[in-house]
Amino acid sequence: MRIVIVGGGASGFMAAITAAENFPNAEILILEKNRTVLNKVRISGGGRCNVTHNPSDLRFFIKNYPRGEKLLRKQLPAFDAAATVNWFETKGVKLKTEADGRMFPVTDSSHTIIECLLRTARNHKIEIRTSTGVDSFTKTPEGFTLKLHDDELLTADRLLIATGGYPRLSSFDWIQEHEHQIINPLPSLFTFNTPNNFLLPLAGVSVQDTLVKIAGTKHEWRGPLLITHWGFSGPAVLKLSAWGARDLAEKDYKFICRINWLPETNEEKVREFLISEKTNTGKQQITSHARFGLPLRLWKALTEKAEIPETLRWSEATNKMLNRLAELLTNAQFEVNGKTTFKEEFVTCGGVATGDVNPETLESRSMPGLFFAGEVLDVDGITGGFNFQNAWTTGFIAGTHIGR
Secondary structure (H helix, E strand, O other): OEEEEEOOOHHHHHHHHHHHHHOOOOEEEEEOOOOOOOHHHHHHHHHOOOOEEOOOOHHHHHHHOOEOHHHHHHHHHHOOHHHHHHHHHHOOOOEEEOOOOEEEEOOOOHHHHHHHHHHHHHHOOOEEEOOOOEEEEEEOOOOEEEEEOOOOEEEEOEEEEOOOOOOOHHHHHHHHOOOOOEEEEEEEOEEEEOOOOOOHHHOOOEEEEEEEEEOOOOOEEEEEEEEOOOEEEOHHHHHHHHHOHHHHHHOOOEEEEEEEOOOOOOHHHHHHHHHHHHHHOOOOEOOOOOOOOOOHHHHHHHHHHOOOOOOOEHHHOOHHHHHHHHHHHHHEEEEEEOEEEOOOOOEEEEEEOHHHEOOOOOEEOOOOOEEEOHHHEOOEOOOOOHHHHHHHHHHHHHHHHOOO
16 A cells, blocks of 8 residues: 655654554655755754644643634643653653643654654654655545645555645646545734834743733733734734734734733732822832833833823822823834744634534545645644644544544
8 A cells, every 4th residue: 555645844754654654564655845854843943843742631622722712622631741751751852841732852853753753754654755745636436546746646445534724725737627625725823013113123922921911802921921023922822813914914914902911910900009109209200110010111111102201200200101101102103014923833713614524534525535634734833843743643543544
């Protein structure tokens, strides 16, 4: 039996290795259109590879997937984050957990993961062909015939598509022509561009606890925020962009972003505190010492925006000034005009509709012998290792069933 896997990424390798372990007599071939395999693994986590997220209760874990939760609820019990940690450890790769729950190899190098996958694939005699793209495929009585970019024809008894997400709908044509429903692909995990943002000079300043909201929607996320040269980034923004991906696309990425720099409190309590400072620290200059544990540069920018003179003392502040400052601290509004992809870690929502596959096996409901795994499916997670966990889980399940 020949199993052909289109896509040499995380899900493709996991599927190939799992298939080799389950069906030792099968001939397994990975086709990768790029010159190198596992490219996303290489760049993930700044070259450290965020392999997965700290294992937790299934109900909590699947809440980190804006799309695909229903499918993963059925699949994660078969191969969850704990199984991923164990899988790599049995192959000599130990993982560590960071404070935010992300898990990396103890070497802090993605090459450790790449070498592990390549070594294991070689040990199972899995053939890997790079610079080999697939133009189309047809179903035959025996299996499948694939037409490659150079017009070479290749036959397969079983076919797995694990090509990752595509940014354009037209890139799915070779799948859609076989009557599989494609959910329009859109960017997920992106940063906000705010060209008129008075905080742009503060690029590099981060705040560990903020609440970011999209005005006019229910979308909000609490977490760290980073001010950049072009706008806002950091986990709060990236995760918010994932949950709001479709709504923000409909707005053409033009919307109002509201930031509460002090999510532990509210505007009324902040106002009361600021007014009390007129009495408690009346002789101190307002701009010289930041309050609420905020970075001093951010505090100075907010006080300037509130039209508080640099040399003004607390005792001299008018209630109007302090009201403006309280609003900026708890409900600062910024006009977002566009997005920027987060580093090179391009993630899409959309892809092959999850209803088109058997959730137990990931085999196509309409074309026996055809399987899907990874981000080519309409499944995507927030930042923090969840997208790789989807790749490991779906790759494992497809690989377990593809030779049956």
